Amino acid sequence: MKPFTYVRATSVAEASRMVVAGSAPLAGGTDLLGLMKGGIASPARLVDLGGIDGLNGWSRERGAGLRIGALTPLVDLETSDQLARHLPIVREALRDTATLQLRNAGTVGGNLLQRNRCWYFRDAAIQCWLKGGTQCFAKEGENEHHAIIGTARGCNRVAPSDLAPALIAHDARVTLTSTRGTRSVLLADLFTDPALHSREEHTLRRGEILTEVQVPESGLQRRGTYLKAMERKTWSFALVSVAVAARIRGGKLRDPRIVLGGVAPVPWRVEAAEAEIDGHPFSDDLARRAADLLLADAAPLAKNGYKVPLAKELVRRALARIAAA
Ligand SMILES: Cc1cc2nc3c(=O)[nH]c(=O)nc-3n(C[C@H](O)[C@H](O)[C@H](O)COP(=O)(O)OP(=O)(O)OC[C@H]3O[C@@H](n4cnc5c(N)ncnc54)[C@H](O)[C@@H]3O)c2cc1C
Numbered sequence: 001m002k003p004f005t006y007v008r009a010t011s012v013a014e015a016s017r018m019v020v021a022g023s024a025p026l027a028g029g030t031d032l033l034g035l036m037k038g039g040i041a042s043p044a045r046l047v048d049l050g051g052i053d054g055l056n057g058w059s060r061e062r063g064a065g066l067r068i069g070a071l072t073p074l075v076d077l078e079t080s081d082q083l084a085r086h087l088p089i090v091r092e093a094l095r096d097t098a099t100l101q102l103r104n105a106g107t108v109g110g111n112l113l114q115r116n117r118c119w120y121f122r123d124a125a126i127q128c129w130l131k132g133g134t135q136c137f138a139k140e141g142e143n144e145h146h147a148i149i150g151t152a153r154g155c156n157r158v159a160p161s162d163l164a165p166a167l168i169a170h171d172a173r174v175t176l177t178s179t180r181g182t183r184s185v186l187l188a189d190l191f192t193d194p195a196l197h198s199r200e201e202h203t204l205r206r207g208e209i210l211t212e213v214q215v216p217e218s219g220l221q222r223r224g225t226y227l228k229a230m231e232r233k234t235w236s237f238a239l240v241s242v243a244v245a246a247r248i249r250g251g252k253l254r255d256p257r258i259v260l261g262g263v264a265p266v267p268w269r270v271e272a273a274e275a276e277i278d279g280h281p282f283s284d285d286l287a288r289r290a291a292d293l294l295l296a297d298a299a300p301l302a303k304n305g306y307k308v309p310l311a312k313e314l315v316r317r318a319l320a321r322i323a324a325a
Helices: 012-018 032-037 074-078 081-086 088-095 100-105 108-113 163-168 271-277 284-294 307-324
Strands: 005-008 023-026 045-048 058-061 065-069 173-178 181-186 209-215 223-229 240-249 252-261
Touching: 012 045, 012 173, 012 209, 074 088, 074 100, 074 108, 081 088, 088 163, 088 223, 088 240, 108 163, 108 209, 163 223, 163 240, 163 252, 223 307, 240 307, 252 271, 252 284, 252 307, 271 284, 284 307
Parallel strands: 005 045, 023 045
Antiparallel strands: 058 065, 065 209, 173 181, 173 209, 223 240, 240 252
16 A cells, blocks of 8 residues: 555635645545555545534434435435335435444445446556556456446446435535535436446546535435345345335326436436336336336446346336335
8 A cells, every 4th residue: 555644624615725635525434445455546645524513313304305414424414214114215325335333434435436347447457447557358258247238439437426316316416625615516416427438437526525415305205115135135236226206196106217227337317217107106117118218328348238227127126116015
């Protein structure tokens, strides 16, 4: 590991001032420290956010939605019965996230901003496209865990966070603060559009600190669920996951969201798929039509074609579950 210095910020403003080029914010460290040990990240300075008040915990204000502080440990959300009453999808998504130890240390902001798990990216000896090289080695290599859609050219990584699709299905936004001010963006827009061929995974600007996640009142009115297919039953990233959410009125799905994880460089949504089911009662056929639209542009690599039927079946099951609840 390259030598680095460590500072502890006591306010968001101070943290933002400290996160200059060559520095990185540190939350639970469960991803960042691994990247540093592996030689993939080498910040000269770590800016620990753990000493900042007010970024830990969640609150619900009637009419104003739900707010979750970025430094909240994942386990606190997973184990809160009260939160599960407002937004049950969060518990469902976190139950199979990593391990209990990692959920104790890992935070909401860190989970959303973690780097991808592509084994070529995580190998310091390999200069893949995302690290400034000229090619994606997954394209012709070991690609069973890689993207099947939305890759354009460039990178075949998949967005790894379980929390992201779940929160996007409820229209979550994130607040980003720096010395230049504060902005609120849709959580979906925190992930760099693959069509831009950017070598950044997130749209966070230098010095910005993710301070909180907000779920609007309208998002809380949707019934949601999260399903995750894994290679083994625990401690495993999603091969494919799906978050669905909709208001159910008179047995019909209204204003639905379908978000896939594990299939694309970003949490994957296709509005036409959601429009297909909007206003209709659930049926297997309806779900199949939506799933077909969602994956219409899928172009699997040699070893990950299994993700297409897997994703379609998860979409069907998830929609059936919210319709029946
Ligand atoms: C073995 C293993 C299995 C895992 N399995 C899963 C899984 O199944 N599903 C899943 O979703 N995740 C999984 N993870 C990832 C894990 O959830 C993340 O490592 C964790 O959530 C990151 O949170 P953290 O607080 O430790 O982030 P850190 O490691 O501290 O930070 C991660 C990144 O975010 C930046 N950052 C953190 N907080 C902020 C902030 N508030 N503002 C600006 N930048 C910030 C850091 O600079 C860094 O770049 C796994 C990890 C491991 C090691």
